[in-house]
Amino acid sequence: MKLHLGCGQRYFEGYVNIDYPPSEHTVMEKLIADKYANITELYYEPSSIDEVRLHHVFEHFSRPEACALLSNWHTWLKSGGILDIEVPDFELTAKAALKRFGDPKLRFVALRHLFGSHEAHWAVHYEGYSFKLLGQMLENFGFVVKEEKRNKHKGTYNIEVIATKSNTKLSSTELEQRARKWLTNFLVDESEQNLLEAWMDKHRALVNLQKQIK
Secondary structure, three states: OEEEEOOOOOOOOOOEEEEOOHHHOOOOOOOOOOEEOOHHHOOOOOOOEEEEEEEOOHHHOOHHHHHHHHHHHHHHEEEEEEEEEEEEOHHHHHHHHHOOOOOHHHHHHHHHHHHOOOOOOOOOOOOOOOHHHHHHHHHHOOEEEEEEEEEEEOOEEEEEEEEEEOOOOOOHHHHHHHHHHHHHOOOOOHHHHHHHHHHHHHHHHHHHHHHHHO
């Protein structure tokens, strides 16, 4: 089984195309998903999925939520299973937004690409990803990066990282430890331990939701 999460109006044959219910969309005229659901509320049996694919979806989740999703996908995927993520290219897009000369329109488009389109509650971007940041994050959660791609679409810059689940199976405890390790990188200093615990509470809530759904 292969999952295409947050499919929008892009239908991929051979995948289960999943998106938010129609009630959550405000500008899409035609929805083509096979299944309508909140991505954070999906559940699949451990080691039952061959591929998880998402294009311009991952950046819509906060850091604790993104860590929880990677933990869940690591659990769902078979050993060697594929994780394919495309997100805005923070580095090139930030350069376009800060460019002093050139077409002002492109600067506005770049700002939208960095922070989201804002037409719905979910249309906000929470993280700025580069090849290095996304690659390190995936490796932290037990994935091996196999391929990196760049593309440009209507004046926007994007990166795609394709990784596979390593042969090392991580337990729920180990995945939580890795989430803590990753989120610790974003602390200003050790005085922010309460902030880290708040992030971890949010992370656990999403991971534990899997157990409740099961």
